[in-house]
Amino acid sequence: MNAVTGAAMDVTARTADLAEAAGNLVRLLPARLLDPVLSGLLVRADPDGVELAGTDRDRAVRLRRGATTRVAGQVLVPARPLAETLRALDSPDVRLVVEGSRLAIRTPSARFALPLLDVDTHPGVPEPPTVAGRLVGSALAAALVPVAGAASRDDTIPLFTGVRVRSEGERLVLVATDRYRMAVASLPWEPRCAGLDVLLPAALLAEVARQAAGAAEVELRCDPANPHRAALSWPGAAVGCGVLASPFPDEARYLTSTVDCEVLVAADALAAAVRRVAPYAGPFSSVRLAVGGDELRVQGSDPASGEAEETLVARVDGEPLTRVYRAQYLGEALKAFAGTTVRLGIRGAHQSTRLTAVEPAPDGVDLRYVVMPIRPR
Amino acid sequence: MNAVTGAAMDVTARTADLAEAAGNLVRLLPARLLDPVLSGLLVRADPDGVELAGTDRDRAVRLRRGATTRVAGQVLVPARPLAETLRALDSPDVRLVVEGSRLAIRTPSARFALPLLDVDTHPGVPEPPTVAGRLVGSALAAALVPVAGAASRDDTIPLFTGVRVRSEGERLVLVATDRYRMAVASLPWEPRCAGLDVLLPAALLAEVARQAAGAAEVELRCDPANPHRAALSWPGAAVGCGVLASPFPDEARYLTSTVDCEVLVAADALAAAVRRVAPYAGPFSSVRLAVGGDELRVQGSDPASGEAEETLVARVDGEPLTRVYRAQYLGEALKAFAGTTVRLGIRGAHQSTRLTAVEPAPDGVDLRYVVMPIRPR
Numbered sequence: 001m002n003a004v005t006g007a008a009m010d011v012t013a014r015t016a017d018l019a020e021a022a023g024n025l026v027r028l029l030p031a032r033l034l035d036p037v038l039s040g041l042l043v044r045a046d047p048d049g050v051e052l053a054g055t056d057r058d059r060a061v062r063l064r065r066g067a068t069t070r071v072a073g074q075v076l077v078p079a080r081p082l083a084e085t086l087r088a089l090d091s092p093d094v095r096l097v098v099e100g101s102r103l104a105i106r107t108p109s110a111r112f113a114l115p116l117l118d119v120d121t122h123p124g125v126p127e128p129p130t131v132a133g134r135l136v137g138s139a140l141a142a143a144l145v146p147v148a149g150a151a152s153r154d155d156t157i158p159l160f161t162g163v164r165v166r167s168e169g170e171r172l173v174l175v176a177t178d179r180y181r182m183a184v185a186s187l188p189w190e191p192r193c194a195g196l197d198v199l200l201p202a203a204l205l206a207e208v209a210r211q212a213a214g215a216a217e218v219e220l221r222c223d224p225a226n227p228h229r230a231a232l233s234w235p236g237a238a239v240g241c242g243v244l245a246s247p248f249p250d251e252a253r254y255l256t257s258t259v260d261c262e263v264l265v266a267a268d269a270l271a272a273a274v275r276r277v278a279p280y281a282g283p284f285s286s287v288r289l290a291v292g293g294d295e296l297r298v299q300g301s302d303p304a305s306g307e308a309e310e311t312l313v314a315r316v317d318g319e320p321l322t323r324v325y326r327a328q329y330l331g332e333a334l335k336a337f338a339g340t341t342v343r344l345g346i347r348g349a350h351q352s353t354r355l356t357a358v359e360p361a362p363d364g365v366d367l368r369y370v371v372m373p374i375r376p377r
Numbered sequence: 378m379n380a381v382t383g384a385a386m387d388v389t390a391r392t393a394d395l396a397e398a399a400g401n402l403v404r405l406l407p408a409r410l411l412d413p414v415l416s417g418l419l420v421r422a423d424p425d426g427v428e429l430a431g432t433d434r435d436r437a438v439r440l441r442r443g444a445t446t447r448v449a450g451q452v453l454v455p456a457r458p459l460a461e462t463l464r465a466l467d468s469p470d471v472r473l474v475v476e477g478s479r480l481a482i483r484t485p486s487a488r489f490a491l492p493l494l495d496v497d498t499h500p501g502v503p504e505p506p507t508v509a510g511r512l513v514g515s516a517l518a519a520a521l522v523p524v525a526g527a528a529s530r531d532d533t534i535p536l537f538t539g540v541r542v543r544s545e546g547e548r549l550v551l552v553a554t555d556r557y558r559m560a561v562a563s564l565p566w567e568p569r570c571a572g573l574d575v576l577l578p579a580a581l582l583a584e585v586a587r588q589a590a591g592a593a594e595v596e597l598r599c600d601p602a603n604p605h606r607a608a609l610s611w612p613g614a615a616v617g618c619g620v621l622a623s624p625f626p627d628e629a630r631y632l633t634s635t636v637d638c639e640v641l642v643a644a645d646a647l648a649a650a651v652r653r654v655a656p657y658a659g660p661f662s663s664v665r666l667a668v669g670g671d672e673l674r675v676q677g678s679d680p681a682s683g684e685a686e687e688t689l690v691a692r693v694d695g696e697p698l699t700r701v702y703r704a705q706y707l708g709e710a711l712k713a714f715a716g717t718t719v720r721l722g723i724r725g726a727h728q729s730t731r732l733t734a735v736e737p738a739p740d741g742v743d744l745r746y747v748v749m750p751i752r753p754r
Binding site: 081084085088089090102109110111112113114115272273275276277279280304305306307308309310311312 | 458461462465466467479486487488489490491492649650652653654656657681682683684685686687688689
């Protein structure tokens with residue numbers, strides 16, 4: 001027993017397991033926290049293994065890994081130094097043991113000792129709510145990464161930093177928009193309750209999708225009777241957060257309207273052309289697409305930079321027309337369809353352009369992307 | 378003939394060749410120049426191929442590549458946009474052709490057009506001076522990269538941003554110091570004149586070493602009668618610059634004095650231990666080496682971060698002692714000996730520590746590194 005804090009703990013685990021868990025936990029929490037106690041990571045050893053947990057009072061992260069526990073116990077230590085030290089070790093196993101007022105990280109040739117923080121001042125990490133339904137990790141990642149990328153990074157309007165997560169029978173629909181473009185994906189899911197409709201932070205979801213991509217089963221958790229918190233959990237991990245303000249308006253009208261011209265083109269070839277032309281397209285990289293015949297021409301011009309034009313083979317169905325887009329938005333939309341042929345549905349001059357896949361994607365994911373053209377200069 | 382500038386040119390080259398040359402040229406010149414005409418790159422096509430040249434009034438870079446010239450000529454165009462466009466192309470060949478007031482960069486499916494700058498306002502790129510001696514590119518790179526890394530990045534004292542280049546018979550000696558550490562390398566060379574001793578900018582030399590590493594023969598150029606400019610040239614390339622102020626004092630006294638204790642240790646293992654301990658070693662990452670028995674212990678401690686100690690097997694010859702070093706300087710010194718056993722020669726508490734290789738390096742390069750210990754806290 002520790003004289004100062006009453007803490008005791010002695011647990012040995014595979015270094016790679018623990019380093020991965022600590023690194024994942026640090027990536028799921030904000031980098032800078034005003035309250036120093038929240039920069040701590042709770043390490044709990046019990047007969048089943050070791051749990052790392054952390055919170056910023058909104059997000060709640062719990063990651064569990066197998067370990068051999070000699071003395072069960074719980075301590076609070078600085079999260080980033082622990083993650084950094086575990087990542088840098090090259091010994092296969094690592095022992096975490098409380099020694100005096102320190103948590104020692106021991107390998108056969110080295111000892112690193114972190115100060116123990118006062119575990120009693122920590123607010124605790126909330127348990128995740130009940131299960132609302134189940135998903136496949138790879139499908140979640142395929143759908144969520146492009147959708148989260150269409151959300152705004154500007155925190156001043158929190159609404160647009162979220163991904164709307166809505167159940168529609170046996171499909172889960174994910175939508176995000178920053179008002180200039182919108183991404184909509186649906187994927188198969190196994191509902192446990194009806195009427196799920198919450199807005200969750202896009203940046204957190206994108207990191208969760210990356211970490212859960214290998215899991216055969218991911219549980220989405222939200223209590224329909226009290227939909228103020230939600231969580232995703234998969235073997236060894238649970239990540240929760242509060243839901244954002246009420247979801248934004250319906251996306252259906254952007255997806256169903258008729259188009260003036262439909263273009264089929266290789267997404268990667270068009271993305272590469274946009275990337276090459278963008279430096280010639282003025283201070284805002286306004287790239288023009290000119291459609292006609294069996295061609296799609298990508299054009300840019302600016303008095304200072306010069307001009308550029310690249311011609312791509314495309315299947316065009318509809319009247320010849322031109323539209324101007326921000327190169328960044330068009331490029332990010334095309335990236336979501338990398339490796340496939342994409343269908344561009346172009347509408348009136350001031351109406352949105354729709355990108356959809358020609359072939360169905362694996363995992364039953366259906367992705368649609370909407371980009372607003374900009375006024376030609 | 379062009380109506381505005383009188384320019385004409387039409388040349389076709391391999392895209393990869395030209396993109397590499399333009400990228401290398403951009404890396405050899407400062408990123409930001411006050412005079413816009415110096416942000417231009419001279420493109421000259423002649424029956425032998427194409428030459429790209431640029432200057433910032435001090436540095437002079439000429440890179441030549443094979444090409445098929447239909448119309449010989451010379452133009453001045455913005456350097457970075459040209460390099461960026463060439464790098465992004467995926468067509469195997471590229472044609473540069475003057476069209477009106479533009480240089481068109483053409484592939485079968487695309488045209489990029491850069492504005493022509495006024496070639497008459499360009500100061501021209503000085504020719505390199507006469508040959509002072511010859512080196513092997515791989516040896517130059519092996520010696521110059523660690524030495525240039527020991528120079529200061531702080532432009533306020535230009536003296537310490539340089540590498541002293543001095544001939545000693547059939548060896549060329551390279552020395553750099555930022556006052557806290559010093560690196561000295563010598564390598565074989567074939568002199569064409571005696572008494573070469575110049576100070577050249579370290580950052581430029583490091584980039585030259587990288588680009589010339591594959592060349593069997595590199596010429597160092599400097600006219601002993603007028604040693605105000607120097608250059609390095611290798612097939613297809615010549616890079617010149619003005620010499621800095623007079624060379625700094627002699628390095629010999631740091632390299633020949635007797636040591637109190639000599640330690641043989643694997644450089645990579647020590648570097649890894651220093652990297653792991655450094656986060657525990659306080660705000661200045663002051664890492665302590667404790668030598669004694671057959672061990673080298675790497676220690677760090679700080680009231681806020683905790684403490685760390687790692688033990689390495691080492692061959693120790695001399696009295697037990699401890700010295701404190703900045704982790705960054707020790708780490709960079711050890712990096713220069715990566716993959717080998719390094720010999721640490723430790724002297725009095727306020728005297729420099731010497732790092733040398735135990736086995737001779739390939740290419741006849743002899744590298745010695747000196748690091749100043751710091752006062753223990």
